[in-house]
Amino acid sequence: MANLKEGVDQTIDALADVRRADGELPNGKVTYDCTEDCSGHKAGYDWAQQNGVSDTSDCSGNSQSFIEGCEAYVENPNRGSDEDDDGNEVDN
Known part of the structure; x- marks a missing residue:
């Protein structure tokens, strides 16, 4: 169960890196x-x-x-x- 939670947390962190709350992507595109x-x-x-x-x-x-x-x-x-x-x- 701990591995599952860790995997979910890593996925959430990765998604946060891809798109910010304002929709802007790391390359500056909105x-x-x-x-x-x-x-x-x-x-x-x-x-x-x-x-x-x-x-x-x-x-x-x-x-x-x-x-x-x-x-x-x-x-x-x-x-x-x-x-x-x-x-x-x-x-x-």
């Missing part, structure tokens, strides 16, 4: 995970693209997912809004 259908992220990304947003300080709104979508555009305007960070298709 990912924006969708909670359900990603429509807010897509809307924010598309809005930022249509409005030529180039600074995350211009990303605002009533929805955190919309803001994150806008920020995702600023960080990588070439990625498109039809896929998430893992390359999975975004639901509309």
